[in-house]
Amino acid sequence: MGEIEAQESWGFDTRAIHAGQEPDPTTGAVVPPISLSTTFAQDGVGNTKGFEYSRSGNPTRTAYETQIAALEGATHGLAFASGLAAEDNILRLFKAGDRVLLGNDAYGGTYRLISKVHTHLPWTAVDLLDVDALAASWPKDTKLVWLETPTNPLLRCFDIEAICALAHERGAVVVVDNTFATPYLQQPLSLGADLVVHSATKYLGGHSDVVGGFAAANDDDIAQRLRFTQNAAGAVPSPFDCYLALRGAKTLAVRMERHCSNARSIVDVLIGHKAVERVLYPQLPDHPGHRAAAKQMRDFGGMVSFTLRAGQAAALRVAAATELFTLGESLGAVESLIEHPGQMTHASAAGSPLEVPDNLLRLSVGIETAADLVADLAQALEQA
């Protein structure tokens, strides 16, 4: 049930709608059933129909894992209870003393997980924009390079191919957090990454109604070790969560197209606005990493950040003044959100090399009518 493999010739949208989702053989249901059973009958001891216990494997989860793996161009996909659970499982693959190079802009929770939970892993925050400088300062004990591109919240973009080539030459594994780009805009495994990780809570689910995480890989050994920790540590999503994320991901391509075009409309309003100090969007020619983004991404994404000339107080006033842009954490769903990273999503990075500017606002541009979003932001900016 639900294990249809993506055919090589299938395009992205066909994979999203069919990979892992063949009609149920007993009923013909075209939607993979939510399999709530925690246990599965065995004909004799060890003689299963492919499932034995739902932490170890579940038919709805298999359908969802097959679908997202197909979108990432991966042979292995593993679903977790949250993005941070997926990250935690990946970090468990490393041993005490293995150094992590962490891009110096990343989700605050990722920084917190590495620096405060996996304290046996030494880490260094590095500027991944300059690959030559990275090569020159490379710590010898590095075993893992962890990068987001575009980053959260500054939207810096890094050259995945160049960083993977360097890391592999030095014997390190590369993990790319593809949450902001999604596999529709960028496929890190095809550029040399060893692992892709997602907060499926964001664009994959796409509707702000499920918390989830995902890891994808092509390397059999990495995948098998991750499959072991997925089961042994047990941070798996429920069948209902898998169903919601699978349902959301079916429309990923069409949603991303609208997210990108709406983001462009918002950027047009912000650029040249008297209250705005700087607009951060990967499409802008002077944006850090614009060239890497133009090379490796299909389009530039639905996230836009900007700083206010009048400082933090102005940023907080604008964040409180929008009506369609809801003030809240998270991103990547159909409805637009606004947040102040310094006091919200990145508060845990205060005082660290990953601290963010206090006059920064981050927008997750949704798929509402562009003119309505533009009007809302314009009226809120009058409060700056």
Ligand code: P1T
């Ligand atoms: O929230 P969770 O599903 O555990 O995912 C963590 C995570 C991982 N990676 C990136 C790039 C993320 O942005 C996140 C979560 N981020 C937010 C909640 C946020 O508002 O930035």
